[in-house]
Amino acid sequence: MGEDLLTDRPDDIPLLADTSGMKQPSTARGARTRAALVAAARRVFERDGFLGARITDIPAEANCATGTFYKYFSSKEEIFTAVLEAAQDDMLHPGMPHADGDDPIAVIEASNRAYLVAFLRNAKLMELMQQVALIDPKFRELRRRRGAIFAERNARRIAELQERGLADPTLDPLLTSMALSGMVSRIAMDVLVPQLRELDEVVEVVTKLWVNGLKLTPTS
Structure with missing residues (x-):
């Protein structure tokens, strides 16, 4: 998916926004x-x-x-x-468990679907975030740091699959994570949001690209 495929809930990810310094209601x-x-x-x-x-x-x-x-x-x-x-809580899907005890292909498919559904639910806000990132350097840097942490988390999951002999061992986990996750985010914005294809078709294609890209071996 675009951010946290194959991850647990990302509690260590920087928040999209910090309102701690704002005026808060007293009643x-x-x-x-x-x-x-x-x-x-x-x-x-x-x-x-x-x-x-x-x-x-x-x-x-x-x-x-x-x-x-x-x-x-x-x-x-x-x-x-x-x-x-x-x-921000609604914009992050609940995440998926480590691939260790599950069929990694099923995990990827479920996580892609959860991400794309959440993306569609917040599509207009996602577009707004892109607008603001172009004009606000602080927000742009925050998004970059969040993206980097998600990529690193996905990279660790890819490395786990490589260690288990399920994924192509010649792939650089971080670069692979960035490429595949970026692909899902881009297709979400360019294909799903304008309703060029149905959700199920997009989930099927991006999951196949993840599986083929990793040369993933089914566990059963």
């Missing part, structure tokens, strides 16, 4: 208002894009005053960070 009502603003911001960003979105559109979408926005957020960038924080 339950304030928490509800802030959550409504974050939900409204996601709708506005997905509708208008990051650059096209205006701060005034966000409280309007949430049916509250513009002044309310500034009680919790200082800028468009800050509320976008809050949007990512709210979505």
Whole structure:
């Protein structure tokens, strides 16, 4: 998959967003208002894009005053960070177990499917993240570091398969991980999002490419 194929839940992966320094509500009502603003911001960003979105559109979408926005957020960038924080658990699929005790081909197929379903569920936000990465060096570096950690985790799983004699031992695990994971992420954006092919067909093809790329030997 694009990020954490053949991995456990990535608890050691850097968060997409850190809102610890932001203003936090002190009441339950304030928490509800802030959550409504974050939900409204996601709708506005997905509708208008990051650059096209205006701060005034966000409280309007949430049916509250513009002044309310500034009680919790200082800028468009800050509320976008809050949007990512709210979505980041949903954007990572639950992960799959190590390949040790399972059929690795079945693990790859299930993980590809889980990733692609999660990607489709958050496709517009994925596109927004690409936009923001182009204009925000800090966010771009954060995405790069996250991607590197996911690639390293997948590489360890590939190395395990090589040690078990199930995968091509001549492959560099890290480069292979980067190439195959990048392939799945790209096809998700370029094929699934515009609905050029059905999910099942894409899952079948990318899984075959993983299996063929690794020269994976079935365990049964």
